[in-house]
Amino acid sequence: MKFGASTWLWTSPFTGDQIALLENIAALGFDFVELPVEEPSHIPVATLKPVLAHLGLEVVICAAVTAGRDMSAESSAARQQAFDYFESCLALAEGLGASCVVGPLYAPVGKARLGTESLRRAQWERSVASLSQLAQTAGNCGVKLGLEPLNRFETDMINNVADAQRFLQQVASPYLGISLDSFHMNIEETDFRRAVVSAGEQLIHLQVSDSHRGVPGDGNSDWAGLRDGLRAIGYRGKIGIESFSPDASSLAEAVCIWRRFAESQDDFARDGLAFLRRWWAGA
Template sequence: MKIGVNTWVWTSPFGTKDFGLIPKIKSMGFDIIEVAVDDPSLIDVALLNKMAQEHALSITICGAFGPTRDISSDDPAIRRNGVDYISECIRLAQAVGSTLVAGPVYAAVGKTRLVSAGQKARERAWCVENLRAVGKVASDAGVTIGIEPLNRFETDMINLVEQAITLIHEVGHPAYKVHIDTFHANIEEKSIPAAIRMAGSLLGHFHACENDRGIPGTGHIDWVGVRDALRDIGYDGPVVIESFTPGAVEIAKAAAIWRPLAPSQDELARQGARFLRELLG
């Protein structure tokens, strides 16, 4: 398993101006830089690829799904924009040699409502239709899309690994895998190790986040159970720390980051990398 860190730990939106993070991330002991794509136009893709290669870092791509990128919206223009955005993330991934785009691709983050069964069915149908279309784009590019369950305060569509698996089967396209984030799973799953084992060979991406999104290993996540479950299913994919800086106003609001989660963002990443190295061996 390779260890990575998401650029949201330090900044949002990530762009060419932030490429100084690349050598820093390498020096902290990471194998992967996970690029959070708030705005693709801000990223010099060729330079990103060149610098990542120079510092022997692999790249994974994480999507940012605001209200204008909702493929299950009742507004056709928003649905199209969501499909276009995911497709652009796939092209970016292909350009930097990444085989993964991950995140809550099915709906806008923060879309939490009690709606009728008929409305839910319509949104589900739009979601499935658009994921099938995007799946072909991903397969043609050699990219896997990770479907990330979020907690109940951030989405009303996919909260559990079981629900993500059901959606993947409904879409019926091999480009899709499950993306587990332990922060969300800590709220929604009865047992994170059991959820990992349920995903099994469908697990395609893993966010190793503490229960408060602070430094991994300093909270109450059952990390030994997580490690054992990952080993049991033979998972050998990325294990990425995702957190957020309270200095980035929009992302801090979306993720409800109202206070510092560590002495510094550098310490969050550095100590987290050290903990995961020791945990995973």
């Protein structure tokens, strides 16, 4: 199994001059890095590709789906703006040799409302149409898209595996799969093993932290159930630690990180990786 870490664990935004952070992630023993794309121009392929190759780090691209990147928006101009952003993410993924682009691609984080049935249906249909088009672009790039369910406080559209599968069925593209995050699963799924088994071959990526978004192994997540589900489906994707640094104040406020979960972010990463290796090797 290949384990990685998101640069969000240390900083926001990630930029091409933060080579030392990539060196640190490799030195900590990770196999890959998740690169969040807060601004596509911040990530220069020509600069980063040889560095990543030298460090032996594979890449997963994580979309930063903010309010101006809404594939479900009523305005066609707004949807086009979102499409252009995701197209840039795919170009970065192709250029860096990333296995996938993951995130809540269907609607921005924080778009959570108690809308009418007709409003919700229209929002859903616009997002399906937009992702159907984006999946064609992904196919041309040879990069898969991973649809990430978020908890109810962050989206009203896709909260669990069942929601994601209904969306995937309507898009019907081999280039659109599911990316799960154990933090959101801990809120929305009743059974980790069952959720993973249900996702099956559609699961292309997994992000983890513990139930409190802290160091893996320090909370009350069902790690045994998660591992059993992954083994049952013969999971061959990657597992990345995603949490956030309170030092990155704007992002920390957005995701409600009010305290530290370890003495340092390096300790968070180091202890989390050690736990994941023991966990995956366990009976």
